[in-house]
Amino acid sequence: MADFFRKLIGSKEEPAKQKQSNAVITAPLSDHQINAIITNQNFTYEVKQLVAAVGQSVGKQREHNEDSVLALTSTVSGSADNVPFGLYIVADGMGGHQFGEVASNAAIRIMAGNITKRFHSYLYNLPTQSLQISLQEVMESSVMEAHQYVQREAPGSGTTLTAALVLGQQMTIAHVGDSRAYSIHPDGSIVPITRDHSLVKRLEELGHLNKYEAENFPHRNVLIRALGQGESLEADIFTVPFPNNGYLMICSDGLWGVISESDIFRIISQAPTLHRACGNLVEAANAAGGPDNISVILAQLIG
Amino acid sequence: MQSGVTLVDRYIIQDVIGVGGMGSVYRARDLHFPNVVKLVAVKEMINRVPDALVRKTIVQNFEREANMLATLNHPAIPRIYDYFTQNDRSYLVLEFIHGKDLETVISEANGFLPEDQVIRWAIELCDVLAYLHGHKPDPIIFRDMKPSNVMINHNGDVVLVDFGIAKTFQSGQKGTMIGTEGYSPPEQYRGEATPLADIYSMGATLHHAVTHRDPRLEPPFSFGERPVRRINSNISVEFEAVVDKALQYDPADRFPSASAMKGALMKVARKTGALASSITSGLPVSTGEIKPLWTFKCEDEIRGTPLLYQGSLFIGCYDNNLYALNAADGQFQWKYPTDGGIVSRPLVYDGNIFFCSEDRRLHVVGARTGKVVWTYFSEGKIYSSPRFSDGHIFFGSDDQDLHAVNVNSGRAIWKFSTDAPIHSTPLVANEMIYFGTESGAMYAIDFRGEMKWRFQAKRSITSSPIHKGQAVYSASLDGTLFALDAKNGWAIWKFRLGKGSVSSPAIAEDLIFIGAADGFIYCVDLRTAREVWRFRTDNQVSSSPVVYKDSIYCGSVDGSMYCLEYRTGRLRWKFGSQAAITGSPIVLDDMVYFGSTDHNVYALSA
Known part of the structure; x- marks a missing residue:
């Protein structure tokens, strides 16, 4: 027994000396030691954090800005839970009487209003019951409400709408028209996650146009589906994982139609921050002529 | 108003x-x-x-x-x-037009509309289009020809309604999108509307009428990808040619006028019209007699799912026994008696068979010998099947607890208490344990037995969850099939089934399959939650589908085991037992094994 305790607390005879040596150990670490500790630690963020930035410009050739953008980011984290929440929308309006901007603006506000109303209590109160409606249903009903509003209040106009609801590490996309969402991966691959609802894309898919003809097609901006147009509207709604260590990018055709994917990746990877990346993307589109309104959202999950 | x-x-x-x-x-x-x-x-x-x-x-x-x-x-x-x-x-x-619109006529029709009938309406529609296009001073373009704008009056004649967007044609005028996606020709999206646009929409309307394929649900301008006769072989080659010509992509290739189209239709009618086209039943039924390779009769109903291990088939029965049979010929090897019915699917680990019984116990029996190794008592009947992971066995019980039992010692390391019996089989994935309860909760707990999240359905979740990527999928008796975020339990999507489900889903590629009490086996796209197909059986589907190669196998309370091609839902074969099949099959090495409530175990060739 005595041996056991001796082993446990060390030599019995010299407790004072023991204390002294302890005091020596608590001396400040040298820079060298600190660096060694840091490099030995696998440095990870405890909390998954969503960050986002937005860039927009009317472009060089248009008088009005018919694009609308909405970005909403929130991180709620505590001992129990960590739910990054983000809502990102790009809408590109069209139609006479300046109704295009009415349509795109109404669409993003109604979408965002509906979605935040649904999620508010779950994110910021302490919910006792889980949300009864699914994320895809929330997106679908919000698109329908925006659709009906635009039909009623701005008849004849329409708008594209590409929205991403990020919750945790998944994103639920609602998409109508030819704005686009991309997953941008660290290896430089830029994967479109939406499919344009445009005449030119459809004709290309059918094989009526080859890539060259498609690029020079005179009616590139004719949509076959748009929010606010037609009796029934079927938005593409689906859920995909947020790109691992990568970016979500949503943009209007004023960006993707003007600068190449490789340039987009180069600009993003060279910029020190997301905000600068957005600014540089808009600048590049303007430098290339800025034929249309430019809108871009970049989002990233850190941690 | x-x-x-x-x-x-x-x-x-x-x-x-x-x-x-x-x-x-x-x-x-x-x-x-x-x-x-x-x-x-x-x-x-x-x-x-x-x-x-x-x-x-x-x-x-x-x-x-x-x-x-x-x-x-x-x-x-x-x-x-x-x-x-x-x-x-x-x-x-x-x-006021007494009658129905053509869309309703199409959707209410039992089978395809007869060709003669459609030709007669088509000729009348050509007449009225010719009248509109011949309007002076300017032709009138209807612009929105589609089944819902065509009324069939009480005499069976057509009437065009909803001129809301019919516009006096002014050459060169550009417009935004007018018309209905699916029925409108390509040039109409460019703002051009000519009489030839109405010809195209007329072709689309006829195509819809004879194929029952709603073009609004298909990609635009894709009629060429689904020729009429491939869908409805009762249609004559001549009539197909007329529809085809009206639907030409280039307006110059279509009929030059509605009168020309009418002429072509009259020709078809003269050729085929005299003949009363006999309607043959279109669906091939592949119910050729299937002989089981072997059967084995137990003394009561089999409602559970078998396990195949080292050439033996293990299956529980309501005669309270667990049976071991030779998988090759169905020869009896041994049986192990418990004190209650066995619905739980057996599990094998380290040469031992683990299964639960209504006698409240988890039984562990040697696979070769059929002798008891150890048993573990819960405080309620057990319908859940055991799941093994990381040295532990997990299962739920009617005592409302999820039990975690050490696989070697047979001792509980923890129990997680809920507010209802647990019939669903736990899923272990991403270092979490997921399971449903009879009060409609879906829990995610970690390996220490601490809750991570909880999702609440409106009625019980008996269905056992499965996962793919970052989502967990299950179904509830409230009639929904749902996808939850595995990390936080948010509902990603919900798909409405006709009735509740106790069936557990199966996944292949981006498709998820499940049975429901409305008698259908459903196939749903994982990403978009859209239905891909559904297959009707003649009673509830409580069995869980199983994927093997390019087929799914699933039983029904109607007594049959179904084999369906999983991408299309086409029936490959079905096999009728004498009573309801509520358990699920296992399929291995081109063999299907399952039990039926007719007391038999069956082995079929897949």
Whole structure:
């Protein structure tokens, strides 16, 4: 027994000396030691954090800005839970009487209003019951409400709408028209996650146009589906994982139609921050002529 | 408007008969004819646009439609009686057409519409289009020909309705998208509308009528990818050729006019019309007799799912025994008696068979010997199947606990208490344990037995969850199949089944399969939650589908085991047992094994 305790607390005879040596150990670490500790630690963020930035410009050739953008980011984290929440929308309006901007603006506000109303209590109160409606249903009903509003209040106009609801590490996309969402991966691959609802894309898919003809097609901006147009509207709604260590990018055709994917990746990877990346993307589109309104959202999950 | 409302002291509203983009269409009675019931259609347009100029334009458009309609005189165009504007609403009073619109006729038809019938309507439609296109001074382009705008009146003749967007054609005028996606030709999206656009929409309408494929649900301009006769082989080659020509991508390749199209249709009618086309039943039924390779009779119902291990098939029965059979020939090897029915699917670990029984116990029995190794008591009947992971066995019990039992010692390391019995089989994935309860909760707990999240369905979750990527999938008796975020339990999507489900889903590629109490086996796209196909059996489907190669296998309470091609839902074969099949099959090495409530175990060739 005595041996056991001796082993446990060390030599019995010299407790004072023991204390002294302890005091020596608590001396400040040298820079060298600190660096060694840091490099030995696998440095990870405890909390998954969503960050986002937005860039927009009317472009060089248009008088009005018919694009609308909405970005909403929130991180709620505590001992129990960590739910990054983000809502990102790009809408590109069209139609006479300046109704295009009415349509795109109404669409993003109604979408965002509906979605935040649904999620508010779950994110910021302490919910006792889980949300009864699914994320895809929330997106679908919000698109329908925006659709009906635009039909009623701005008849004849329409708008594209590409929205991403990020919750945790998944994103639920609602998409109508030819704005686009991309997953941008660290290896430089830029994967479109939406499919344009445009005449030119459809004709290309059918094989009526080859890539060259498609690029020079005179009616590139004719949509076959748009929010606010037609009796029934079927938005593409689906859920995909947020790109691992990568970016979500949503943009209007004023960006993707003007600068190449490789340039987009180069600009993003060279910029020190997301905000600068957005600014540089808009600048590049303007430098290339800025034929249309430019809108871009970049989002990233850190941690 | 409510029924009973009277407009301009003359039209008393009876009912809503349609809802359009700008307002509703009502059936109303004209009170100027007190001695007879004269019905009219009242088309209402609500004008809530804030901008005064635009509002005025809309009223003008409306009045133009009214005036244009008033000048037309054709049996297939409704007569106009009156129009007026009150406050923010404008009304058009039209001839009331007794009958149904063609879309309803198509969807209510039992099978395909007969070709003769469709040709007769097509000829009438060509007549009215020729009349409109020949309008002076400018041709009238209907622009929105589709089944829902074609009424079939009580005489069986067509009437074109909804001229809301029919515009007097002015050459070179550009417009935004007008028309209905699916029925409109490519050039209409470019703002060009010519008589040839109506020819295309007419072709699309006929295509829909004879194939039952709604073009709004298909990619635009994709008719070429689904030729009429590939879908409905009863249609003549000649009629298919007419539809095909009307649907040509390039307007120059279509019929030059509605009259030319009518001529072509008349020719087809003369050729085929005399013949009463006999309708053969279109679906091939592949119920050729399937002989089981072997059967084995137990003493009571089998409701569970078997396990195959080292050439032996292990299956529990309501005669309270667990049976070990030779998988090759069905020879009896041993049975192990418990004190309750066994629905739980056995599990094998380290040469031992683990299974649960209504006698409240988890039994562990040597696979070769059939001798007890150890047993573990819960405090309720057990319907859940055991799941092994990381040295532990997990299962739920009617004592409302999820039990975690050390696989070697047979001792509980923890129990997680819920508020209801647990029939679902836990899923272990991403270092979490997921399971449903009879109170409709889905729990995610970690390996220490601490809750990470909880999702609440409206009714019990008996279905056992599965996962793919970052989502967990299950179903509830409330009639939903749902996808939850595995990390936080948010519902990503919900798919509405016809009735509740106790079936556990299966996944292949981006498709998820599940049975439901409405008798259907469903196939749903994992990403978009859209139905890909559904297959009807003759009773509830409590069995869980199993994927093997390019087929799924699933039992039904109608007594049959079904083998369906999983991408299309096409029936490959079915095998009838003598009673309901509620358990799930296992499929291995091209063999299907399952039990039935007719007391038999069956082995079939897959």
